[in-house]
Amino acid sequence: MTGLRRFWPMLPVITALLLFAPAVTFESVRWDDPQLVFENPRVTAFSPSIWWTYDPELYVPLTLTTYQIEYALVGPQPWLFHLTNILLHALNAALVFLLLKRLTGSQSAAAIAAALFAAHPLTIEAVAWISGRKELLWAAFALCSMLLYARTDARHVRTLLPSIGCMILATLAKPTALVIPFLLLTIDAATGRRIDQRVAVEKWPYVIVSIITGVIAFLGKEHAVGMLGPLDTLLLALRSVAHTAQHALAPIGLSTLYPVDPSGIRSAPALLAGAAVLLLAGAAWILRRRATLLGAGITFFLIALAPSLLAYQRSNEVALAADRYAYVPLVGLALVAAWGFTWMESRGKRAIVWIFGALAIALLAACTTLHLPVWHDTETLFRAALKTAPTSIVAKNNLAFRLLADGKLAEAEVLLSEALTANPRYADALVNLAAIRGRQGRLDEAESLLLQALSINPKHVNAHINLGGVALKHGDRLRARAEYEAALALQPGNPHALRLLQQME
Known part of the structure; x- marks a missing residue:
């Protein structure tokens, strides 16, 4: 004992x-x-x-x-x-x-x-x-x-x-x-x-x-x-x-x-x-x-x-x-x-x-091991989330962001379109869709989406950073700098904004 x-x-x-x-x-x-x-x-x-x-x-x-x-x-x-x-x-x-x-x-x-x-x-x-x-x-x-x-x-x-x-x-x-x-x-x-x-x-x-x-x-x-x-x-x-x-x-x-x-x-x-x-x-x-x-x-x-x-x-x-x-x-x-x-x-x-406790622990342990x-x-996380919550616009946006990073633009665009259909004022989804438009070379559409996102959430740091990127592609360095500085004003020390500003020097 x-x-x-x-x-x-x-x-x-x-x-x-x-x-x-x-x-x-x-x-x-x-x-x-x-x-x-x-x-x-x-x-x-x-x-x-x-x-x-x-x-x-x-x-x-x-x-x-x-x-x-x-x-x-x-x-x-x-x-x-x-x-x-x-x-x-x-x-x-x-x-x-x-x-x-x-x-x-x-x-x-x-x-x-x-x-x-x-x-x-x-x-x-x-x-x-x-x-x-x-x-x-x-x-x-x-x-x-x-x-x-x-x-x-x-x-x-x-x-x-x-x-x-x-x-x-x-x-x-x-x-x-x-x-x-x-x-x-x-x-x-x-x-x-x-x-x-x-x-x-x-x-x-x-x-x-x-x-x-x-x-x-x-x-x-x-x-x-x-x-x-x-x-x-x-x-x-x-x-x-x-x-x-x-x-x-x-x-x-x-x-x-x-x-x-x-x-x-x-x-x-x-x-x-x-x-x-x-x-x-x-x-x-x-x-x-x-x-x-x-x-x-x-x-x-x-x-x-x-x-x-x-x-x-x-x-x-x-x-x-x-x-x-x-x-x-x-x-x-x-x-x-x-x-x-x-x-x-x-x-x-x-x-x-003891017997009941052992069985209960084993059952919970099996569930935990599976989940x-x-x-x-x-990607695994949000694909699983969409299986149990297929209407979740947050899961769709987050999965789309991951797919966007992997270059899977078509699937990401479908998910973002579904999210924005459910909630047209979803600023994060607008910013991610703008990133897709930017990669497709459709800069005017990207800029419009980013401005729309900022009208919904004026403190969206990534919207400012991405607008700076659009401005650079248009050759407008002054506006690009202003957007990066706006992002830093909202989030001092933001590594992306700092790096982009340094690249402009």
Whole structure:
């Protein structure tokens, strides 16, 4: 039995490392990775400006610092970035185990539940995508904050400082960590503390951090575009929760993108999904005393998911969900699983727990093994996305961009035409179509498309850069310089604009 006790803590870590090891060989994908890391002058030049600027609307200096270190070590080679993500996921699996063990008192139940978290296909996007680092980092520091909090008996500001410090680091990784005070209340509930005024008031240092984080996040998001009214936004949020819960229980039909038709938000299935979420929240409230850990796990899931529910409205496409946002909420569902395993163990059914746990881990591991290769490269990623979401204009545009880089102009043009038919004001697609027209020598059409893109989004850096290229082909060096300088004004240090200006000297 001593050997078995030593094995349990390693189970979630080994599961995470074995399942995600192939991702070390993956490429970076042209979906945020260039803008966030490999073509981000603040990262490539190790600039301290990451601490007082947004990315482009999130304040994530700690995440960018990790990219800076990796880029300084290996340059644009993606393997180290992927390796870091895998190691962070393994660390998080270990932290989930420690937290669940603390809350349930059962090492075996905690290990099996943490391994389920480590193996779950919903974690793939956060781990296999270099730009998913934000989720992994804030999860790690949030889990550390909760662990330190749970281990502190006399909860005064002085004794809570390590936990508060971890929360601050979590917010610097991603502002979503502002929900930590509410997650700590679920930890209180899980440990049997009565949630009264005293317990709430002792969270005031965390709340102050949350308020500051919220203000910073709001300043970065003030220009974000919302496409829906209040009622549709609420219904979309409820449906998003139901979608995530469904995929957590049955991870079938996973995709990089889940576009939704705004006109269908008030449909009968959508309303039923919303009702199911309200029932889930009601169940968590009812179970808060009868089955404390079960209620706490459900509540944790809902709270951790809440900040992402306003992130699905963009000027280009309304989305139902994103797998990466399920990363931390899955910890709540792992607590639910640990509660179930502990309940069965208390009734002498340990063998059943081990057998069921092994089967569940194997099933999730098989799903992850099958879905992980989708993230190998950009073309594979978005071809797979179009199979599950054939109407996604974002997938069509991103795949077209990859095909354009490979010289496959005809297929790229078809995809861009379809995207622009669905949304004629899709600036990125207009810029990419203009690039095709430029390669075809149809410069006047290219210029017209770029000007149209700038009328929709005056801050489109690539539109200015490409207009500069069109001007150069027309022999207008003054206008070309003006366009490159306009791009640099919008994004100081942009490597493409800088290189093109230097070539004009």
